[in-house]
Amino acid sequence: MSTLLPTPGAPPRLPLRRPARGRVVGGVCAGVAIHLGVRVAVVRWVFVGLTLLAGSGVAAYIFLWVTVPAGEPDAVARALADPARARAARPNERPDGPDQPRGDGRHPGRAAGLRELTSRLPLTDIAIGVILVVVALSLVGSRFGWRVRASWLLPVLIVVAGALLAWSQLDRAQRGRLLAHAGGRTPIGVVRILGGIALVALGALLLVGQEARPRDILPSAVAALAVLAGAALVLAPWWLRLITDLGEERAARERADERAEIAAHLHDSVLQSLALIQRSAQNPVDVVRIARTQERELRAWLYEDQPRSDTSFAADLKAVAAEIEELTGVAIDVVSVGDVTPTAATEALLRASREALLNAARHGAPPVSLYLEAVPEQVEVSVRDHGPGFDPDAVAADRLGVKESIVGRTTRHGGTATLRRPPSGGTEVRMVMPLDLTGAPVAGTDPTPVAPHPGGPR
């Protein structure tokens, strides 16, 4: 099939997949265009042209539609190239998979695109397919001098429409492999199947019982149904077996995938770290640092839902703490309660927190504690170190500049920052940043309006 198509060379070819975006009917043309590196319009015209040649374009299209799996070519290529990232890429592979809350939350753009797609599919699917088939059939018919009779054409069209309806369901099921497995068959899928069966049955009846009266058609229809039911009865066990086998196979494959992913991750991170530790065994400071970094990474991977970097202030803050930990080798205990979406104000708070952490790690005594408490109205960050025996004057002098940068940064955005020395020792920096509910900073203790000089000198 594809040998008929123009093949300009684009050396690192993307795999042949039917993307969800930019499709009109089944995404075949778009997929082929991406695969071959040519413009979609060219491919479409080629298919239209082929259709005029005894309808082979339609046949090619349907063949590709059925055989080419759906998916985003670039994501698939990435997944193939880098198995460690397969987890990130996989959701794209099954754009019509069950509505997992995580998937939706993380790919808002994709979810919107799908919704648009599902609302568009049934109409275009059927209309364009039927038109193409009619054109093709009439062309073939006229070529062979075959006079198309209305009594034949209408039933055939009905059968074709029904088949299309049912096949579009298959396509859908194929795209969302997990859909049927998880029992998440949508009502629209059932409607498609039932509608398809009804249309095909109606078309077949009209086709077979050309001139017969309805009274004669009925018994034969009943007989046909009885035969079908009998066949279904005989085939049911085999079919059920097939379904179970398929499910088991699929589950096994998923487990294998997961194992491969875990293995890839362990190889990339844990084994590398262990090798590093062995090599630097004579340097305890390095060993502790490497082990600590690895522990943090593994914990994040195992226990935490990794939010996108621009949606979670808590995640940003943890990243900053990790960075400081790496930089200074001092362990930081992070406790976070609640979360907010980052804004300009929290960005300032983040930078101030970084200063405070760096300071605590460099000049204070461990353990260093970082505490975040976020509610929609305000974010509070507290950085505490436990210095049992330090010289308060030296520290005060040392921290004057930092104090300025922490306090100044926070107050410019309407927040407050206080440097405290608890009677039991150590130092605590508490920064509170009020947020209004739209996320923009509001005037707190600082009477200066924020907007006119963002980040400007005070």
Added chain:
Amino acid sequence: MTDTPAAPVRVLLVDDHDMFRAGVRASLDAGLEVVGEAADVDSAVREVQRLRPDVVLLDVHLPGGQGGGGAEVATRCAHLPSEGGTGEVRFLALSVSDAAEDVVAVIRAGARGYVTKAVDGHELSAIVRRVASGDAVFSARLAGFVLDSFGTQSADVAVHDDELDRLSAREQEVMRLIARGYTYRECASELFISVKTVETHVSAVLRKLQLSSRHEIARWAAARRLL
């Protein structure tokens, strides 16, 4: 902290890693006597019932039993009197896990506290003594979990002391300080109360955590399991 009882505190170590048990055994100080070890749920239950230790150091993840891990041990051995003293057998959860549902499950099953395995021997000994004397032990992270599930806003503050589903203002303050990395003693001096009062507040929070039917606990743990 609390005064060391004349008799050594009898400790049972429950962990499925031999190396870890050996490490803990070596790091505990002289005032603590390790009377036994167990490596899975069933043997842990058996040993607890046989030995009646003062404190059980309980790993959250344990093989065997019904698959409930440390929480299952705590549930199956709830309210057993300890042999030496007049108190009950008390459980202290030790875990490498940061997963909220693990920690909360074992606390709700009756453990008196939760510490991470990174804790050093000296600190662990002090904590074991504190648990043996009936106090609750909260790490910063557990305090964070508590604040997360009970809420931090003023609307979440209990009006009456006997409300199980909300923390009192004082309890919230204590939890905040612990989450910030303050020790009990530091909390006490910060709030101008005695260490004993801090311990009372922490025990009250522990009780609420164990008895509260607050739906957030379930919902929040469930939300975190969606990994």
